[in-house]
Amino acid sequence: MKKWFAVIGDPIAQSKSPEMHNSWYAQEGVDAAYIPVHVKKENLEQAVAALKLLGVYGFNVTIPHKTAIIPYLDEVDETAKQMGAVNTVVRLLDGKLKGFNTDGEGFVRSMEEVVGENHRQKPVLIIGAGGAARGIAFALKKYGYNQIAITNRTLSKAEEIVDALGIGNVISFEEASSTLNQYGILIQTTPAGMKYGDMTLPFSVDRMSHEAIAADIVYNPIMTPFLQHAEAIGATVVTGVGMFIHQGAIAYEHWLGNYPDTNSMIAQISGQLGGK
Ligand code: NAP
Numbered sequence: 001m002k003k004w005f006a007v008i009g010d011p012i013a014q015s016k017s018p019e020m021h022n023s024w025y026a027q028e029g030v031d032a033a034y035i036p037v038h039v040k041k042e043n044l045e046q047a048v049a050a051l052k053l054l055g056v057y058g059f060n061v062t063i064p065h066k067t068a069i070i071p072y073l074d075e076v077d078e079t080a081k082q083m084g085a086v087n088t089v090v091r092l093l094d095g096k097l098k099g100f101n102t103d104g105e106g107f108v109r110s111m112e113e114v115v116g117e118n119h120r121q122k123p124v125l126i127i128g129a130g131g132a133a134r135g136i137a138f139a140l141k142k143y144g145y146n147q148i149a150i151t152n153r154t155l156s157k158a159e160e161i162v163d164a165l166g167i168g169n170v171i172s173f174e175e176a177s178s179t180l181n182q183y184g185i186l187i188q189t190t191p192a193g194m195k196y197g198d199m200t201l202p203f204s205v206d207r208m209s210h211e212a213i214a215a216d217i218v219y220n221p222i223m224t225p226f227l228q229h230a231e232a233i234g235a236t237v238v239t240g241v242g243m244f245i246h247q248g249a250i251a252y253e254h255w256l257g258n259y260p261d262t263n264s265m266i267a268q269i270s271g272q273l274g275g276k
Contacts, residue, residue: 003032004055005255008039008047009062014220016269017060020248023268024260032057039065048072052097058255059089060248061099066131073099082164083138085131088251102250103132103243104139107187107217109250110242112143113262115213122184122213123147125176127202129158132217133189137161137168149183151176153202173203180207186230188216193224201226210234219244222273241270 007017013036021034037059039047044065049072051059061069066085070076073089074096080086086099124145126133129152140148148168150158158170171179180186186208192201193216205226208214214230219240227237245265253259 003030003057005032005034005058005060006037006051006056007034007060007062008037008044008051008065010038010040010064012036012038012062015062016244016272017062017248020245020265020269021252023265024252028256028258028260030256041065041068044068045072048097052091052095055091057091058251060251061087061089070099073097075099077101079138079142083131083135085135087247088254090254100251100254101135102247102254104135104137105142105250106245106247107132107136107215107243108139108143109246111185111213111215111238113242113246114238115236119185119213120144121147123149123182124185124187125171125180125183126150126187126189127176128152128189129154129161130189133187134161134164136187136189136217137165141165141167145185149176151203177203177205177207180205181209181212183209183212185213186215188214188218188224188226191218193221193226194218195220205229208233208235212236213238216240217243219269220273222270239270241266241273245269 018034018036025032075098077100080099080101083101088100088102090098149171151171152158162168191197192199210233212235214235215238216224216226217240218224222239230237245262249262
């Protein structure tokens with residue numbers, strides 16, 4: 001029987017996930033379809049019950065439901081529980097729904113695909129302390145990045161992440177700006193630079209080192225102001241497309257058992273967004 005998958009969120013029309021997963025099904029010869037479903041906050045519980053009842057094979061969860069969905073799932077993977085967010089739901093053999101988080105792992109795979117594994121001893125600064133930053137912080141720790149600082153507008157949210165991680169420290173935007181050259185890896189996780197958004201970088205990044213690895217998780221546009229600055233001074237740039245593709249590939253593997261081709265998908269989606 002044809003398998004079907006979905007992504008739920010609000011808004012959802014802009015999501016590139018249906019195109020990515022449907023392309024992979026075609027490449028891999030899987031008889032399946034992946035559809036976007038617009039779900040408003042107040043309908044989340046009913047939507048999850050409906051997906052389960054109608055036999056969804058698996059689904060992704062995006063803004064604003066990644067945390068709110070947790071009570072409506074039958075099981076949640078331990079790491080996703082610690083992260084407090086689910087972006088991938090798997091239907092188990094007994095029909096129960098189990099939540100996972102592939103965002104953080106997707107980020108680290110994407111960054112290491114560009115820069116390799118030899119930078120794990122470098123000090124890392126995460127800018128932002130939202131859901132994505134939390135997942136990334138946990139995944140970085142898992143891969144052995146042990147010097148992690150987090151800066152955020154709301155410092156208490158950064159402190160919560162550091163407490164949950166058991167490592168790292170919290171710094172203000174002012175301190176981050178003035179000590180930026182001390183960090184070998186900078187990860188921008190706020191919506192600054194997003195197309196249709198109006199948020200600018202929360203502090204000056206003039207002190208970025210030309211030896212730094214600068215990653216942004218915003219991927220539309222591909223070259224955010226943060227990455228444009230990094231490129232201009234000769235720093236190493238990691239765009240957000242790789243994270244998006246790898247989080248999707250890890251979800252695909254949860255559902256269908258193999259890792260799909262990420263290289264051609266990164267090229268396909270980057271091309272559409274005006275990147276290389
Ligand atoms: P979130 O949970 O809403 O967190 C947003 C973060 O940005 C918070 O740290 C927030 O600070 C900060 N922020 C928002 N507006 C700000 C402003 N005006 N000034 C300073 N800081 C501000 O969002 P998220 O889920 O982490 O997602 C963040 C971004 O990552 C989004 O653009 C999303 O599209 C992107 N993303 C990309 C991928 C990918 O695959 N590439 C995956 C997930 C997310 P406060 O804590 O002070 O509010």
